[in-house]
Amino acid sequence: MRISPDLRVAFLDSAPVGLGFVPIGLTYGVLVVQADLDWWWAGLSALLIYGGSFEFLLIGMVTATAPLTAIAAAAFMVNFRHVFYALSFPLHRIRSRAGKAYATFALSDEAYALATGEQARTWPGRRILWSQFCMHMYWVGGATAGALLGGFIPDSVQGLDFALTALFTVLALDALKDTRGDVPTPVLALGSALIALIFFPDQMLVAALALFAAALLGRHLITRRRPSRV
Amino acid sequence: MSETHFAIAAVLATAAVTWGLRALPFVALSTLRTGDTVDYLSTRMPAGVMIILVVYSLSDLPLPQPQSLVPLTALATTVGLHLWRGNALLSILGGTTVHVVLSSTVPAF
Numbered sequence: 001m002r003i004s005p006d007l008r009v010a011f012l013d014s015a016p017v018g019l020g021f022v023p024i025g026l027t028y029g030v031l032v033v034q035a036d037l038d039w040w041w042a043g044l045s046a047l048l049i050y051g052g053s054f055e056f057l058l059i060g061m062v063t064a065t066a067p068l069t070a071i072a073a074a075a076f077m078v079n080f081r082h083v084f085y086a087l088s089f090p091l092h093r094i095r096s097r098a099g100k101a102y103a104t105f106a107l108s109d110e111a112y113a114l115a116t117g118e119q120a121r122t123w124p125g126r127r128i129l130w131s132q133f134c135m136h137m138y139w140v141g142g143a144t145a146g147a148l149l150g151g152f153i154p155d156s157v158q159g160l161d162f163a164l165t166a167l168f169t170v171l172a173l174d175a176l177k178d179t180r181g182d183v184p185t186p187v188l189a190l191g192s193a194l195i196a197l198i199f200f201p202d203q204m205l206v207a208a209l210a211l212f213a214a215a216l217l218g219r220h221l222i223t224r225r226r227p228s229r230v
Numbered sequence: 231m232s233e234t235h236f237a238i239a240a241v242l243a244t245a246a247v248t249w250g251l252r253a254l255p256f257v258a259l260s261t262l263r264t265g266d267t268v269d270y271l272s273t274r275m276p277a278g279v280m281i282i283l284v285v286y287s288l289s290d291l292p293l294p295q296p297q298s299l300v301p302l303t304a305l306a307t308t309v310g311l312h313l314w315r316g317n318a319l320l321s322i323l324g325g326t327t328v329h330v331v332l333s334s335t336v337p338a339f
Contacts, residue, residue: 015319016318016319016322019319019322019323020322023326037237038234038237041237041238041241044238044241045241045244048241048242048245049241049244049245049248050248051244051248053286054244054248055244058240058241058244061240062236062237062240065233065236068239068240068243071240071243071244072243072244072246072247075243075244075247075248076247076251079247079248079251079252080251081279082248082251082252082255083251083255084255084275084279085252085255086252086255086256086258087255087271087272087275088271088272088273088275088276089256091256101253104249104252104253104256105249105252105253107252109279109280109283112276113276113280116272116276117276156334157330157334158330158333158334159300159304159326159329159330159332159333159334160326160330162301162304162325162326162329162330163322163326164287165284165287165288165301165304165305165308165325166304166305166308166321166322166325166326166329167322168280168283168284168287169284169305169308169309169312169321169325170308170312170318170321170322171280171283172277172280172281172283172284173309173312173313174318175276175277175280176277176281178273178276178277179273179274179277182274185274185277185278186277186278186281188278189277189278189279189281189282190281190285192278192282193281193282193285193286194285197285197289201289204286204289205282205283205286208282208285208286209279209282212278212279212282213271213275216270216271216274216275216278217267217271220267220270220271224266
């Protein structure tokens, strides 16, 4: 079997994300079996949901048999940030309907960051799609392997979950480079995050993103008006 | 509903909500894509969203306690490595290794 050259390139494009996804996926799988859920549930949830931060929360909700409506409402709030990704994800470069459908399904935080980065500006649709597929499979593979190997990881090994923070940090630094020294953007983001953390600790993510979007929009309206007056 | 059926239903409910949030805005926003405001937001949004996700992933930091030095040291390692070499793989691996070594070896910090 010949491997498509697009897949090979996409594998390299997404490798840094895989390095973050595999250990976090392993951690997720370990937690699933520690919560007495079946090993295959780790793989199934990783495959069909593919939204890491909420999957960790879902383990607790499933073991507590929370109502399905409560689960759906929580998923809505935690994953609401994805609404903003439609603003700049280059979906128009993907031609086929099935491709578009998969691209929106597999639009994780990392897929968004990779596809909207400076380096991806010339990528054709297929390269974006294959990199999304690779990231999806890193996550599913990590989660399934973690659930199968769960019992063998010694308790003394701790702190693998930092891979998630490190991943977001790297993506933030790269995205900052793309804004070309626009200082107010990180200041507004950090301010929104801290205000949300203090005033809405239970809904920090949704509150921070809404505040940030509102602040950015406000700033745009003010700075756009100024030059026309002079 | 058996436990297994419930666990599968929970996955399906979450998957439907998540895909809806990811896909439906493309339909609603297709008329706005060329606007000047959308251009402005889309060049600045990624950096801000990632910064917010960093704070979110650190939001259970026990700040006044010395234990929070472990993730903060790891964070400094990742930032330092990334500014120095600009290699994502190295920065993530370096920071995570520091975090695993510190939190596994110095539990009674």
